[in-house]
Amino acid sequence: MPEGVPLSELELDKDEKFSTMEEERRKLIAEDREGNAARIAELEVAMNEHSHELAKLKASDSRSFLDPMPEGVPLSELELDKDEKFSTMEEERRKLIAEDREGNATRIAELEECMTARVRNLAICKSTLGGVIVDERIGLVPLYLLPLGRIRF
Incomplete structure (x- = not known):
């Protein structure tokens, strides 16, 4: 492919x-x-x-519906083809469009919203964490909010 x-x-x-x-x-x-x-x-x-x-x-x-510079990061730097979650959503969107664009309009819009959010998250990771991908369940929490000084190992 x-x-x-x-x-x-x-x-x-x-x-x-x-x-x-x-x-x-x-x-x-x-x-x-x-x-x-x-x-x-x-x-x-x-x-x-x-x-x-x-x-x-x-x-x-x-991908024309996506912001070409999410969070100031060019789309080309996000390597979307290598991102499994994005690729899965993109493939589903492609199939829905080929099947029946008008009939599937609601689901296509939902996917586009999710894809846009994924791209934004990847861009934030790229710009603030140097490209480290953080699991969405963890979320992005500013380090200054974490009680790191109180943790003992």
Whole structure:
């Protein structure tokens, strides 16, 4: 899944650039796989890069409702694709939109609200705790409020 976007959502078969490279690759394999190995490898790299470009566009479009700089932190620094909770919500949102955007509008709005909150929490962790992710059950409590001086180990 490039950039966290399923390949099926990229519609690569409808992408002219990808289809052209794919067709050339097929022909080269049919002609002489070993003799054309270098060009085949080049095409495979180009196809992979192009699928990642398309996925980035798709992912950025699907995240357009998010603040691009939550808590002053760029979205790109939050590594949302690696965050399991965010990815789960994003996948559910994607499925609901594909299924029936209007019929699922309430649930989609709820997910967007939760995703926005998750992004904000990640941004706070990134900016104030240097990227340390704190479990939401603990919450973010300023250290000066904790009785750390009274604790003995």
